[in-house]
Structures are given as structure tokens and as C-alpha cells.
Amino acid sequence: MDFLLLVYAFLIFYPLFVLWRGIDRKRDRECYILDYECYKPTDDRKLDTEFSGKVIMRSKQLGLNEYKFLLKAIVSSGIGEQTYGPRIMFKGQEENPTLQDSVSEMEEFFHDSIEKLLARSGIYPREIDVLVVNVSMLSSVPSLAARIINHYKLREDVKVFNLSGMGCSASLISVDIVQNVFKSCKNVYALVVTSESLSPNWYSGNDRSMILANCLFRSGGCAILLTNKRALKHRAMFKLKCLVRTHHGARDESYDCCLQREDEQGRLGFHLGKSLPKAATRALVDNLREITPKILPVRELLRFMVVSFVRKYWSHRSTKGVVSPKPVINFKTGVDHFCIHTGGKAVIDGIGVNLDLTEYDLEPARMTLHRFGNTSASSLWYVLGYLEAKKRLKRGDRVLMMSFGAGFKCNSCLWEVVRDLDADNVWKDCIDSYPPKSLANPFMEKFGWINNEDPSTFVMR
Numbered sequence: 001m002d003f004l005l006l007v008y009a010f011l012i013f014y015p016l017f018v019l020w021r022g023i024d025r026k027r028d029r030e031c032y033i034l035d036y037e038c039y040k041p042t043d044d045r046k047l048d049t050e051f052s053g054k055v056i057m058r059s060k061q062l063g064l065n066e067y068k069f070l071l072k073a074i075v076s077s078g079i080g081e082q083t084y085g086p087r088i089m090f091k092g093q094e095e096n097p098t099l100q101d102s103v104s105e106m107e108e109f110f111h112d113s114i115e116k117l118l119a120r121s122g123i124y125p126r127e128i129d130v131l132v133v134n135v136s137m138l139s140s141v142p143s144l145a146a147r148i149i150n151h152y153k154l155r156e157d158v159k160v161f162n163l164s165g166m167g168c169s170a171s172l173i174s175v176d177i178v179q180n181v182f183k184s185c186k187n188v189y190a191l192v193v194t195s196e197s198l199s200p201n202w203y204s205g206n207d208r209s210m211i212l213a214n215c216l217f218r219s220g221g222c223a224i225l226l227t228n229k230r231a232l233k234h235r236a237m238f239k240l241k242c243l244v245r246t247h248h249g250a251r252d253e254s255y256d257c258c259l260q261r262e263d264e265q266g267r268l269g270f271h272l273g274k275s276l277p278k279a280a281t282r283a284l285v286d287n288l289r290e291i292t293p294k295i296l297p298v299r300e301l302l303r304f305m306v307v308s309f310v311r312k313y314w315s316h317r318s319t320k321g322v323v324s325p326k327p328v329i330n331f332k333t334g335v336d337h338f339c340i341h342t343g344g345k346a347v348i349d350g351i352g353v354n355l356d357l358t359e360y361d362l363e364p365a366r367m368t369l370h371r372f373g374n375t376s377a378s379s380l381w382y383v384l385g386y387l388e389a390k391k392r393l394k395r396g397d398r399v400l401m402m403s404f405g406a407g408f409k410c411n412s413c414l415w416e417v418v419r420d421l422d423a424d425n426v427w428k429d430c431i432d433s434y435p436p437k438s439l440a441n442p443f444m445e446k447f448g449w450i451n452n453e454d455p456s457t458f459v460m461r
Contacts, residue, residue: 031226034226036117039112039195040426045086046081046083049447052074056214083218088105094204103140118225136163145193165406173245178192178226192226195376196217201268203267203268204267210269218372243412244294281350283408307327328356343379371430398414
């Protein structure tokens with residue numbers, strides 16, 4: 001009888017133990033953001049209208065037609081006068097960069113943002129278990145990650161990932177790497193460092209598809225501290241719910257639309273092709289198709305399926321050829337805030353149309369583009385900082401991040417806000433002035449005379 005009781009007890013409690021252990025292990029695999037620090041360069045690196053015009057006009061390869069093209073691009077870009085550039089531009093040496101210029105640009109960001117992040121969080125450098133650095137267009141030896149390790153004297157067993165060539169979507173790729181490390185390691189701290197090096201990537205030619213990048217990209221960066229320590233979950237700011245990566249590199253049209261190459265004169269630059277909007281839309285649709293079931297409630301998915309079925313049914317039955325409006329998924333049933341990559345005004349507008357978002361939803365991305373420009377992979381965190389500075393992030397809110405990158409890639413993830421957030425950040429000195437009454441920049445007012453010039457008589461003023 002005692003033996004049978006032991007057998008029965010085993011059959012009852014062992015499955016419960018296995019279930020509990022599985023749940024317990026899952027809790028150790030959660031990915032939390034403890035803190036993040038967006039980089040704000042010094043004011044002597046601001047690119048106002050007058051200085052930006054001087055930089056463009058001192059290029060010997062550009063003529064009147066190129067000036068008109070760039071004026072049209074910058075006027076409609078949504079970028080303001082408070083953005084930042086690399087120091088090499090202020091030295092007048094953007095066409096002749098050195099390796100030291102590129103490394104110094106990155107180290108200035110590293111030493112500022114990482115030190116502020118670690119000091120505020122109370123974490124010592126030697127406590128860092130995982131380091132992920134993504135800077136797409138600078139690959140030095142030793143690596144940028146190795147420079148951080150040397151400067152902060154990280155441990156010998158730190159897990160290191162140094163990413164390059166990932167483009168503007170690299171931040172979420174770095175988060176995905178950290179998430180996967182967390183699945184196999186308990187009680188870990190991870191540091192993600194994301195930026196872009198502009199010093200070695202100024203295009204000095206006159207190919208329109210390549211000079212556009214000179215107008216759009218600005219200096220910036222972000223350091224993010226993540227952990228899977230359950231004891232720190234109440235200190236955390238965000239909890240990762242899901243992350244989806246979409247890569248269309250197998251499609252030639254998508255692969256070729258956004259790449260680094262040389263022009264016909266052998267000048268290196270970054271090419272943005274005419275097929276970029278189409279490639280971005282295709283990648284976005286595929287990415288949304290995968291992440292939507294993971295982030296929206298079942299009732300919204302069922303509603304969309306029913307409406308789609310009814311529309312399809314009645315379109316076949318209709319004899320007058322009348323087609324009802326295409327049904328739209330309401331993403332706001334499962335998402336409270338949207339962090340959209342600030343790739344440009346057209347990118348923000350396009351996502352707004354595809355997701356049926358309001359101007360209130362798009363405001364953080366538009367204001368970030370105006371204040372900081374397109375800071376590549378780090379732009380998402382400036383958008384997140386805007387939401388925090390405006391005190392919109394409350395406990396339980398869900399934040400959707402969406403980014404695009406060369407390859408062509410579209411990556412997205414959903415964060416849950418763990419606690420009410422209202423701390424000071426990179427926006428603290430200017431948040432009260434946003435949104436401004438107008439996002440128009442003064443480039444047309446300053447340089448609009450170019451549009452009235454005759455190519456045959458044009459002389460630079």
C-alpha cells in the first residue's frame with residue numbers, strides 16, 4: 001500500500017514539478033531594459049542652415065542642378081536646424097577623412113553615453129556579461145567593441161558581438177542577439193551600443209542617388225543596458241514581448257536599392273535607389289504579417305477575418321462591380337505607442353498610411369527627425385526618449401518599434417512598459433518647445449534664390 005501511495009504521489013507531483021520548472025526557466029529568459037542613454041553631441045557640432053549651405057557649396061563637384069536637387073530634398077526632409085554632424089565637417093576636411101577622425105567620432109560617443117548610463121544605473125563595467133556593438137559603416141582593427149573593452153576594462157570572459165553593415169535596422173538585431181543569449185544564460189547584464197560613423201562616409205561626387213545621404217544622416221547614438229535578472233524586473237523600464245526580423249536580401253530589387261558603392265569616377269558613397277520605397281513597403285507588409293498575430297488581441301484578428309470574408313463574398317455577388325473599402329487592421333487595439341525609424345518624412349508618412357495612424361501617433365517620429373535627424377540605427381531610441389519626456393509611457397503600455405535597413409531588412413519588436421516613466425533624458429532641454437507650430441526649416445528662405453538662377457550665367461554667391 002505504501003508503495004502504491006508513493007507511485008501515485010510521484011505521478012501527481014512530478015508533472016507539476018516539470019511544469020513549475022519550465023515556468024521558472026522561462027522567467028529567467030525574460031529580456032528587460034534597465035536603462036538607456038541617447039547621445040547628445042556638444043553644441044559646437046550643430047548643423048544650422050547657414051553652415052550646412054557652406055558645406056554643400058564648397059564641394060567642387062556640384063553644379064546648379066545638384067544645388068536645386070539638394071535644396072528640394074532638404075526643404076521637404078522634415079529635418080530642422082538643431083541636428084549634429086561629425087567634427088570633421090567643421091574642420092573642412094570631410095572629403096579627406098582619416099582613420100583617427102572616424103575612431104575619435106565613435107569614442108567621443110562611447111565615453112559620454114556609456115559612462116552616463118553605467119553611473120546612473122549603478123552597474124560596474126566588470127559586471128557586464130554581454131557586449132553588442134553595431135556601427136554599420138566603420139570596421140576598424142581592433143574592433144570598436146575591443147576599444148570599449150579596453151577603455152572600460154571589461155572581464156576576460158565577456159561575450160562580444162561586433163556588427164557592421166546592418167544599416168538602420170541594426171539596433172533590433174542587437175537586441176535579438178541579447179535575447180538569444182539570455183535564453184541560455186541566467187542573471188546576465190548586456191550592454192548594447194548603437195551608432196553610425198559619418199566621418200569616413202561623406203560622398204564628394206555628384207551622383208544624385210548618393211548625394212542624398214549627405215543631407216539625411218546625422219550624428220547620434222545610444223547605449224542600452226539590458227538584463228534577465230528576475231530580481232531586477234521591478235527596476236526595469238521595459239520588458240520585451242516579441243521581436244520579428246524580415247530579410248529580403250534574396251530579391252535583387254530589394255538588395256540593390258540601398259548599398260554602399262563607388263560612382264563612375266570611383267568616389268565611394270551610399271546609394272539610395274528609386275526602388276527603395278517599393279522595397280520598404282514589401283518588407284513592411286511581410287514583417288507585419290508575422291508580428292501582427294503576436295501583438296494584437298484575438299477579437300481584432302477575428303474582426304478583420306470576418307470583415308475581409310464578407311467583403312470578398314459581396315464583391316463576387318455584386319453585379320454592379322461596386323467594391324467596398326479594403327478592411328484595415330486596428331493596430332491600436334494591441335499597441336499604445338509607435339516608435340518609427342526616422343528614415344525621412346516619406347518613411348514616416350508611409351508607415352502612418354499602412355498602419356492607419358493619427359498625427360498624434362506619428363508625432364514622436366516627426367519631432368525626432370526634426371530635432372536629431374536620421375541617426376541611423378539609434379533613431380528608434382530618440383523616438384522612445386520623446387515618448388518618455390512627454391510622460392506618455394505608463395505601466396502596462398505597449399510600444400511597437402519598427403525599423404528598416406540595407407539588405408533589405410525590416411525589423412520590429414514590442415515592448416511592455418514595466419513602470420511609469422518620466423525621467424530626464426536627451427530631450428530635457430527642448431521638450432517643452434515640441435511640437436513647434438511649424439516644422440518648416442529656413443533653407444528655402446535662405447537659399448531659394450538658387451531656383452531662379454540660369455545655368456548659363458550662374459555664379460556661386
